[in-house]
Amino acid sequence: MDLFAQILVNGVLLGGLYAVMALGLALVWGVLNIVNLAHGAFIMLGAYLSWHLYTYLGIDPFLGLPITAILMFCLGYAVQRGLLNLIVRAPMFNTLLITFGLEVVLTYLAQIAFSADFRTINPSYAGAHISLGPLVIPLARLMAFGVAIVLTVGMWVFLLRTRLGRAIRATAQNLVAARLYGVEPRHLYAMTFGIGIGLAGAAGGLYGTVSQINPYIGATLTAKSFAIAIIGGLENPLGVIVGGLVLGIIESLTVAYVGATFGDVASFGVLVLVLIVRPSGILGKTA
Amino acid sequence: MRASDKAGEALLAVTDLSAGYGGMPVLRDVSLEVRHGEILALVGSNGAGKTTLLRALSRMIASDGGIRFAGRDLAPMTPDEVFGAGLVQVPEGRQLFDRMTVEDNLLMGAYRRADQASVRGDLERMYALFPRLGERRRQLAGSMSGGEQQMCAMARGLMAKPQLLMIDEMSLGLAPVIVEQLMEVLATIRTEGVTVLLVEQDIHLALSGADRGYVMETGAIVHGGDAKALIDDPAVRKAYLGL
Structure with missing residues (x-):
């Protein structure tokens, strides 16, 4: 029983991190209708950025997250303005091609710049943990989970309550009406993509505190983010939390009880199941 | 009130406007003006080009010809700039x-x-x-x-x-009692200084609530003038009101 509880805790902590990884992908997908295959590569860049800030400037990975997020936001804004605005609203195939190309380029640039060696961000509290009865909760993972929840809920409040958030939702729902009411789409798309990439950067920084980083982690993270976005639905950031938790818990359980190699099988099995039973996501409305 | 100072002057002046989709001309040399503080009805049957005209005015589609609004040239503007200038559209089908x-x-x-x-x-x-x-x-x-x-x-x-509110097919699919309420709202907002361009297929409704009107047919303006006079115009009555 204790073991099961511990696995559940691990799954929940992992799920929070997964949620923030998927948040930016879901936002960009929902508003721009671009499935950004380079999303995981941006997470990877965020992780390296955080690693450099910590290793060379001594900035704590958690305190450095805002810096990582802001720099990645700027990169995202520029990529959308200079590249992706060319293909926004183009057929899905074009957007897949161009973002896949971007993923390949970013991965190999990272390999040239950072080498293929594994890196870890190891602050002094990396090995620390909190004991709750029989349960062991690693401090870094708990902090990453906390930041992930704050970011996701913050995103939800931003979309619901702010002027820019409202315009982003409006543009996702009805582009023609949004343009008629004064939304300048190229800027709005770039802001949206920037926010998505900023979140990816923050997710990367968190990932670096709990896991090893190398230039090739992007593709898997894209696939997981994609699964979470589908499980949670694109309408509501809180759905992404649900999707992240579902995936995190299922992966932890599968790894513990079936075998480490079956983790991804279970995740994507759930994805297929959700697509069959509730194509609009767990929290999504049924048509 | 600001609006009454300028009453009678043109707020929007369209001259020889032509537009179309993919080389297919829809509007042919349309000229009209909307005056400060009035309710103007633009009427015509389905397919006459009314919505295309509104799209051209909002700069959602390209066009040739002059569009001056409140002293500014709208032709080179983007939709968000037109909106910023105070020309606001309530689109057909509402687009909420x-x-x-x-x-x-x-x-x-x-x-x-x-x-x-x-x-x-x-x-x-x-x-x-x-x-x-x-x-x-x-x-x-x-x-x-x-x-x-x-x-x-x-x-x-x-x-x-808005300085000018353009409403496309306000009455379409609505019960007469609702339409009556909406027409009363238009009368109210006009007293607050908002000029209204009402685009309608329901010719009788639009002309009876408006100060002036234009009748559009296959992409061109065919009648124009005082709304009451248009309702009484034998040609309009015969063609559109079935009287």
Whole structure:
């Protein structure tokens, strides 16, 4: 029983991190209708950025997250303005091609710049943990989970309550009406993509505190983010939390009880199941 | 009041405007003017080019010819700039943000306004003008009846503080009692200085509520003048009113 509880805790902590990884992908997908295959590569860049800030400037990975997020936001804004605005609203195939190309380029640039060696961000509290009865909760993972929840809920409040958030939702729902009411789409798309990439950067920084980083982690993270976005639905950031938790818990359980190699099988099995039973996501409305 | 100072002067002047889709001409040398503080009806049957004209005015499609609005040339502007200049459209089919609340829809109307501080007060003014919207402010716009959605679309347009509000097919698919309410609202907002361009297939309705009118047919203006005179014009009566 204790073991099961511990696995559940691990799954929940992992799920929070997964949620923030998927948040930016879901936002960009929902508003721009671009499935950004380079999303995981941006997470990877965020992780390296955080690693450099910590290793060379001594900035704590958690305190450095805002810096990582802001720099990645700027990169995202520029990529959308200079590249992706060319293909926004183009057929899905074009957007897949161009973002896949971007993923390949970013991965190999990272390999040239950072080498293929594994890196870890190891602050002094990396090995620390909190004991709750029989349960062991690693401090870094708990902090990453906390930041992930704050970011996701913050995103939800931003979309619901702010002027820019409202315009982003409006543009996702009805582009023609949004343009008629004064939304300048190229800027709005770039802001949206920037926010998505900023979140990816923050997710990367968190990932670096709990896991090893190398230039090739992007593709898997894209696939997981994609699964979470589908499980949670694109309408509501809180759905992404649900999707992240579902995936995190299922992966932890599968790894513990079936075998480490079956983790991804279970995740994507759930994805297929959700697509069959509730194509609009767990929290999504049924048509 | 500002509007009455300029009453009778042209707010919008369109000269020899032509436009179309993919090389297919739809509008042919359309000229018309909308004067400060009036309700102008632009009427014509389905396919006459009314909506195309509005799209050209909003710069959603390209066109040839002159468009002057409040002393400015609209031709080189983008849709968001036209909107910023005070020319606001309530589109056909309403085009609400269906999965957003009524209040969020109205706030989107005020998206570009510089005076964000006074937006709250204007929301309350809209709820006074359309009490039904006040009751449903937290409801998703797409879940309301057609009449309520039209009210929401008009209130969203008014939240932009337009100089000229262009309403495309306001009465389409709505019950006569609702249409009557909406016409009363137009009379009210006109007293507050908003000029109205009402685009309608229901020729009798539009002309009886307007000061002046234009009749459009296959992409060109064929009649124009005082609204009451147009209703009595034998040619208009014969062609459109079935009388």
